[in-house]
Amino acid sequence: MLDSGGIWRVAAPEAPPADRLVAGRRPEEARDLLGLVFNLCRAAQIAAFDIATGRKPDTEALAAEIRRDHLMQIFLAWPRALGLPPMFDRGWLADEAAALRALFGPAGRPPRTDFETAGFLGSDDGIAPLLQLVATLFRPGEAVTPGLPLVDAESAFAPGAVENSPAGRRAAHPAMDYVEAIHGRGPLWRAMGRVIDLAALLSGERPRPLPAPTGSAIVPATRGVYALRVEMENGRVARLHRTTPTDHILARGGVMAGVLTSLPAERGHLLPFLVALIDPCRPLDVGAAQDA
Numbered sequence: 001m002l003d004s005g006g007i008w009r010v011a012a013p014e015a016p017p018a019d020r021l022v023a024g025r026r027p028e029e030a031r032d033l034l035g036l037v038f039n040l041c042r043a044a045q046i047a048a049f050d051i052a053t054g055r056k057p058d059t060e061a062l063a064a065e066i067r068r069d070h071l072m073q074i075f076l077a078w079p080r081a082l083g084l085p086p087m088f089d090r091g092w093l094a095d096e097a098a099a100l101r102a103l104f105g106p107a108g109r110p111p112r113t114d115f116e117t118a119g120f121l122g123s124d125d126g127i128a129p130l131l132q133l134v135a136t137l138f139r140p141g142e143a144v145t146p147g148l149p150l151v152d153a154e155s156a157f158a159p160g161a162v163e164n165s166p167a168g169r170r171a172a173h174p175a176m177d178y179v180e181a182i183h184g185r186g187p188l189w190r191a192m193g194r195v196i197d198l199a200a201l202l203s204g205e206r207p208r209p210l211p212a213p214t215g216s217a218i219v220p221a222t223r224g225v226y227a228l229r230v231e232m233e234n235g236r237v238a239r240l241h242r243t244t245p246t247d248h249i250l251a252r253g254g255v256m257a258g259v260l261t262s263l264p265a266e267r268g269h270l271l272p273f274l275v276a277l278i279d280p281c282r283p284l285d286v287g288a289a290q291d292a
Contacts, residue, residue, distance in 0.1 A: 008260040008271075011285040012250060022237045027053050030230075030237045040281045041065065041244075044221035048228035048242075051209055051217035059206045062219065066207065068093060069222040070166070070198035073279060074127065075102070078191070081276040082133065096202040103127050103195055103202075110175055110199045117178040127195060134273075135188045142267065143274055144186040145258030151248065153210050156218045156227040159247035161254040164224035165278075167193020170200070190277050221245065223279055246280040260286075 016037050022030035031049045035042040043065035047057035075088035092099035100108040105125025111117040120128055121135070149155065150171060151164035163171075167190045170176050175196060179189045201207075210218035216229045224245030231239040249255045259274055271286050 007265050007289055008263065008268075009287060009289045010250065010256055010260070012246075012280070012282050015244070015246075015282060018242050019240045022240050025237050026235065027232070027237065030240070038281075041069075041221045041223070041226065044219050044226045045228075047207075047209070048217040048219045048226055049230065051212070051219065052215055052228050052230040053232070057209065057217075057219065062207045062221075063201050063205075066220065066222050067099075067198065067201045070194055070201070071099060073276070074130075074191075074194060074198065077276045077279075078130065078273070081273040082130075082137075084130075087130075096204075100199060100202050101126065103199060109203070110173070110196050113174055114178045117175040120175075131188060131191055131195075134191050134277075135183065137270060137273070138187050141184070141262055142186065143259045143263050143270070144184040145255050145262075147185065148255070148258070151225055153212060153218060156210065156212075156225055157216070157229065157241070157243050159243055159251050161251045161257075162248050163255065164245045164248040165190065165193065165255065166197040166222075166224065168224065169193070169220065170196040187274065187277055223281060224248065244281060246282055249278060249280050256280075 018034065018037070021037060022033055025033065031046060034045040034049055038045045043058065043061040047059070047062045050057045071092055072088060076086050079085060079087055089102070092102060097108060103126045104110060104120065105123070105128070107125065111120045121131060148161055148163040150168045151162045155162045156164070167176065167185070170193045173196050175192060176189065179192050183189060207220035209220070210225065212218045215231060216227070218225050218227045226245065227243040229241040230237060255278060259278065263270065265288065268288065275284055275286060
């Protein structure tokens, strides 16, 4: 359980013990089992295992997984959490141009300057009205996290307090700079980060694994980057260590703790949307600490 400032508590089930699940198995068995057990990000698990064991990853499958997850989160999960009707069209899974117009309106691309970002966020184009709602729901400073360091090749393997998210992945984008300067790393920054990440993939960008030592892999995934280390003995998996974005989200002093610490007690009705926005890969039970 994660205790946050005495106001909120978060209970999350432990992830299945991947190391014990695959120890002693042949690589092909371990690879398939990872994809089955951790099927919310199946392509990321398999791509990481392939890289760590010296195989070529399927970046097309990985890109398709992230695109699909982002589309469903933005146009299904977010509206549902806000009490709005779904906005999702399955055709967008195959039609990148239509999906880009759904995000940004006739421009079909993300804003590239402060001026364009301000104009987009004040418009009725694409997803802008939903982003406006996110901005107005939260008061200044609410659900804002401190400037955690962005995840890198070293911190990816340790479940500490780092920014491991789609927003972190796109933190250098001009639109993200603009939103952070005005709203901090709050809900609008996180929402815009996923939108910008989706736009890049819809425009043809392919996920690029981070450099990692032999026997290891760090791959982009829906919720951030996923790190895996595999040790082999006699042709079988001897040990496996995995660190996920959710491990970083739930770390002491991490994103979830920062968000909840800055959310007043009377604003609990916003919790479902915040959980949908942060999007952990394990179900969370979030509520008032006195109800624990």
